[in-house]
Amino acid sequence: METSIKTLEISKSEALNDYAQLLLDNGFIIIAPEKPSTYFHFSIGGKIGYVQDNNFGGFTYSTVHKPCRECGTGFRFNDATYDLTVETAKSCCECHSPAWARPVDALAVVKYKSVDEFVNSNTIVKTVVIRPKSTISPVMKEELTDKEISALERRILAHFDKNPRFDRHGKMVICNSVRSLNDYLGLAYTSSSSWAMLGVCNETVYLDHAKTYSYQGFGYDAGGFAVAWLSDNEDNALYIFI
Numbered sequence: 001m002e003t004s005i006k007t008l009e010i011s012k013s014e015a016l017n018d019y020a021q022l023l024l025d026n027g028f029i030i031i032a033p034e035k036p037s038t039y040f041h042f043s044i045g046g047k048i049g050y051v052q053d054n055n056f057g058g059f060t061y062s063t064v065h066k067p068c069r070e071c072g073t074g075f076r077f078n079d080a081t082y083d084l085t086v087e088t089a090k091s092c093c094e095c096h097s098p099a100w101a102r103p104v105d106a107l108a109v110v111k112y113k114s115v116d117e118f119v120n121s122n123t124i125v126k127t128v129v130i131r132p133k134s135t136i137s138p139v140m141k142e143e144l145t146d147k148e149i150s151a152l153e154r155r156i157l158a159h160f161d162k163n164p165r166f167d168r169h170g171k172m173v174i175c176n177s178v179r180s181l182n183d184y185l186g187l188a189y190t191s192s193s194s195w196a197m198l199g200v201c202n203e204t205v206y207l208d209h210a211k212t213y214s215y216q217g218f219g220y221d222a223g224g225f226a227v228a229w230l231s232d233n234e235d236n237a238l239y240i241f242i
Contacts, residue, residue, distance in 0.1 A: 010032035010033075010036060010037075010040055010128070010130075011032070011037060011039070011040060011053075012036050012037060012038055012053075013053045015053075015059070015084065016038075016039075016040065016051070016059070019051070019084040020040060020130075022084075022086065023086065024130060028043060028086075029044070029129065029130070029131050030042055030129070030130040030131075031043065031048075031118070031128075031129050031130075032127060032128055033127055034125075034127060034128050035126075038052055038053040039051060039052035041118070042089055043093065044093055046113070046114050046115065047094060047111065048093060048111075048115065049061060049062070049063065049064060049089055049092035049095075050062040050063075050064050050092075051084070051092075054080045058080030058081050058082050059080065059081060060077075060079070060080050061076075061077040061088060063075045063077055063092060063095045063096075063097065064111075065109045065110060065111050066110045066112060066121075068108045068109070069108075070104060070108035071097075071101070071108055071109065075095075075105075076098075077095060096111070128240075129241065130240065131239075131240065131241060140194065140195025140196070140197075140220065140221055140227070141219060141221070141222065142191060142192070142193065142194075142195060143196050144189070144191070144219070148220065149189060149198065152198060152218055152219070152220065153178045153181065153182070153187070154178065155218075155226040156181060156187075156218050156226075156242065157178055157181050158242075159226075160175050161175070184202065185200045185201070185203060185205065185215075186202030186203070187199065187201070187218075188201050195219050196219055196220075197218055197219035197229065198218045198219070200216055207230055207240075212232050213230040213231065213232050213238050215228055215229075215230055216230060216231055218242070226242045227239055227241060227242065228241075
């Protein structure tokens with residue numbers, strides 16, 4: 001089933017929404033602010049880039065690295081352009097430092113090892129990570145042990161604690177313990193020939209402010225990564241790592 005970034009409204013710019021969808025369709029991971037903004041980060045092969053709507057017209061790309069005194073968090077990669085392409089995004093991700101950078105600056109650059117390291121380092125802006133479907137195994141675990149269920153509950157709690165969500169009434173979901181999480185969501189264990197999961201049986205909780213995708217359940221993929229299963233009103237599915 002198809003999913004659409006445009007539905008999630010990750011950007012205030014329609015052009016950036018379209019571009020994010022293009023990158024997602026070409027295997028990129030999208031890292032965007034939870035609230036629609038004028039920029040987003042993208043990643044392929046574990047390397048990260050950045051694009052934003054330029055206030056003076058066009059769009060600008062920047063490289064991304066760990067904060068440092070010499071050169072901040074990245075270099076400007078290009079002059080403003082209206083040509084948003086997959087090739088430019090790949091080149092931006094691959095760039096360690098531009099040719100015009102001083103040697104002392106280039107030597108100071110330390111890249112993030114992964115998208116997870118980058119996301120976890122950001123404690124200021126709450127983000128949503130959207131991964132192409134191909135990065136989530138279609139084979140899910142069919143049974144969970146008691147130990148795995150307990151670990152999954154803690155992972156769900158951490159997910160909601162770091163990324164506050166909203167129910168159908170627009171009320172912020174606040175869960176500060178596994179018990180309160182279970183009371184609110186009504187998590188119930190079920191397993192089938194497809195996958196084992198903790199299903200949401202009580203309140204409807206949404207991923208985004210537009211109330212497009214709601215949480216249906218949580219489980220593990222074949223690689224052992226915790227996954228949330230969401231769907232919209234037309235039963236289009238969205239899977240995200242948590």
